[in-house]
Amino acid sequence: xxxxxxxxxxxxxxxxxxxxxxxxxxxxxxxxxxxxxxxxxxxxxxxxxxxxxxxxxxxxxxxxxxxxxxxxxxxxxxxxxxxxxxxxxxxxxxxxxxxxxxxxxxxxxxxxxxxxxxxxxxxxxxxxxxxxxxxxxxxxxxxxxxxxxxxxxxxxxxxxxxxxxxxxxxxxxxxxxxxxxxxxxxxxxxxxxxxxxxxxxxxxxxxxxxxxxxxxxxxxxxxxxxxxxxxxxxxxxxxxxxxxxxxxxxxxxxxx
Amino acid sequence: xxxxxxxxxxxxxxxxxxxxxxxxxxxxxxxxxxxxxxxxxxxxxxxxxxxxxxxxxxxxxxxxxxxxxxxxxxxxxxxxxxxxxxxxxxxxxxxxxxxxxxxxxxxxxxxxxxxxxxxxxxxxxxxxxxxxxxxxxxxxxxxxxxxxxxxxxxxxxxxxxxxxxxxxxxxxxxxxxxxxxxxxxxxxxxxxxxxxxxxxxxxxxxxxxxxxxxxxxxxxxxxxxxxxxxxxxxxxxxxxxxxxxxxxxxxxxxxxxxxxxxxx
Numbered sequence: 001x002x003x004x005x006x007x008x009x010x011x012x013x014x015x016x017x018x019x020x021x022x023x024x025x026x027x028x029x030x031x032x033x034x035x036x037x038x039x040x041x042x043x044x045x046x047x048x049x050x051x052x053x054x055x056x057x058x059x060x061x062x063x064x065x066x067x068x069x070x071x072x073x074x075x076x077x078x079x080x081x082x083x084x085x086x087x088x089x090x091x092x093x094x095x096x097x098x099x100x101x102x103x104x105x106x107x108x109x110x111x112x113x114x115x116x117x118x119x120x121x122x123x124x125x126x127x128x129x130x131x132x133x134x135x136x137x138x139x140x141x142x143x144x145x146x147x148x149x150x151x152x153x154x155x156x157x158x159x160x161x162x163x164x165x166x167x168x169x170x171x172x173x174x175x176x177x178x179x180x181x182x183x184x185x186x187x188x189x190x191x192x193x194x195x196x197x198x199x200x201x202x203x204x205x206x207x208x209x210x211x212x213x214x215x216x217x218x219x220x221x222x223x224x225x226x227x228x229x230x231x232x233x234x235x236x237x238x239x240x241x242x243x244x245x246x247x248x249x250x251x252x253x254x255x256x
Numbered sequence: 257x258x259x260x261x262x263x264x265x266x267x268x269x270x271x272x273x274x275x276x277x278x279x280x281x282x283x284x285x286x287x288x289x290x291x292x293x294x295x296x297x298x299x300x301x302x303x304x305x306x307x308x309x310x311x312x313x314x315x316x317x318x319x320x321x322x323x324x325x326x327x328x329x330x331x332x333x334x335x336x337x338x339x340x341x342x343x344x345x346x347x348x349x350x351x352x353x354x355x356x357x358x359x360x361x362x363x364x365x366x367x368x369x370x371x372x373x374x375x376x377x378x379x380x381x382x383x384x385x386x387x388x389x390x391x392x393x394x395x396x397x398x399x400x401x402x403x404x405x406x407x408x409x410x411x412x413x414x415x416x417x418x419x420x421x422x423x424x425x426x427x428x429x430x431x432x433x434x435x436x437x438x439x440x441x442x443x444x445x446x447x448x449x450x451x452x453x454x455x456x457x458x459x460x461x462x463x464x465x466x467x468x469x470x471x472x473x474x475x476x477x478x479x480x481x482x483x484x485x486x487x488x489x490x491x492x493x494x495x496x497x498x499x500x501x502x503x504x505x506x507x508x509x510x511x512x513x514x515x516x517x518x519x520x
Contacts, residue, residue, distance in 0.1 A: 125384070
């Protein structure tokens with residue numbers, strides 16, 4: 001059986017075709033203001049690059065902030081439910097998933113069947129989200145793909161203390177004016193993200209086996225700082241962590 | 257006798273010189289990295305306009321960022337909080353005012369004063385850019401207009417867009433999406449100014465409003481935000497003739513005059 005997951009996130013929209021444990025294909029593109037009308041074409045592109053046709057798909061599950069924008073789905077599911085399903089399937093021993101997306105941080109506590117027991121989410125404020133890193137990276141002249149490399153050259157600790165991304169931008173610029181180095185500041189930003197994430201994680205309870213998903217999980221410099229400060233055991237997410245929700249959506253499509 | 261007031265904000269710095277309680281010179285600059293440098297530059301520019309020097313000032317009060325350091329460097333003889341200075345300044349130009357909404361570059365304050373201009377209570381937001389001048393700055397940049405152009409553009413808007421976010425960064429993404437959908441810029445601008453007014457109103461509600469009400473700080477210059485705020489609060493915002501950004505520095509100068517008699 002082949003199922004299709006669609007994750008219409010705040011920054012990126014992802015589509016993924018799943019057959020058994022095999023990802024038959026996936027597609028990622030920026031979420032635009034017109035994403036609703038672009039989805040059909042995106043699905044066609046995904047099918048053709050995977051050598052499949054519409055009739056091969058048994059079910060379509062939509063998720064993400066814009067899940068309602070796709071009318072052709074068999075059903076929509078909350079993204080944290082999809083992420084929990086993906087964690088359960090790929091990492092059965094893990095009960096806690098920290099999902100850091102473009103515009104949200106979500107901590108998900110799940111049970112043995114992948115059911116969500118509790119979750120906490122900040123999607124009201126950019127603090128600690130992917131956009132926070134992007135805005136501060138841009139202020140420091142460091143593109144997203146170079147964050148890890150630049151942070152790795154840091155020599156000393158600088159605390160970026162402002163929570164608001166807009167005000168933190170002024171804070172880091174004032175540090176640059178004072179002569180602080182870009183690598184130290186990028187590392188400071190990564191540390192600040194980790195602190196914001198951890199303050200949410202600790203509110204949900206003690207940490208045992210955990211994993212990190214969402215686009216921000218790709219930043220080694222942030223995951224390392226989470227590992228340093230959290231007691232539990234970290235399990236790297238076995239597939240691209242940015243695809244966790246869309247993978248989970250495709251998995252849930254099988255249950256229909 | 258001349259008295260000086262220096263107010264260093266997050267984006268701009270102002271100096272006001274008064275004689276017999278009336279403004280005789282003032283100047284405003286974009287801030288420098290160091291508040292002491294900003295204070296020195298802006299004060300000297302205000303003095304130079306009248307061919308004056310620092311020792312022509314009997315007493316000077318500093319307020320805003322680095323107000324203590326500015327005093328330590330000898331540019332002022334005393335420093336006072338922005339709240340006191342804004343209260344004092346607003347009361348001097350509008351004695352009937354009881355609520356002052358001061359929206360600066362990186363903070364928002366609502367100040368309540370009594371009939372004598374004495375501070376009764378205040379609330380402040382300096383943790384989140386929503387509802388501060390920075391929100392409008394970020395939004396103007398996203399729309400591709402200057403901060404001065406935003407208000408007039410918004411007044412032309414017919415259909416206000418509705419923002420579903422509060423965070424300035426998320427609103428930036430949202431504005432991009434509206435523009436990609438072909439929504440007219442004036443409608444987006446109108447929605448931005450309405451969202452701004454709603455954030456300011458949320459702060460005002462925490463302390464309550466007593467008439468009369470006025471607005472100070474840079475954002476007071478945005479006609480669309482004023483209009484929306486008047487609609488939401490159902491009050492008329494009192495206007496005045498001096499630059500809304502120098503109210504704090506004027507208050508500082510007036511306090512300098514008051515203090516000079518006490519402290520010598």
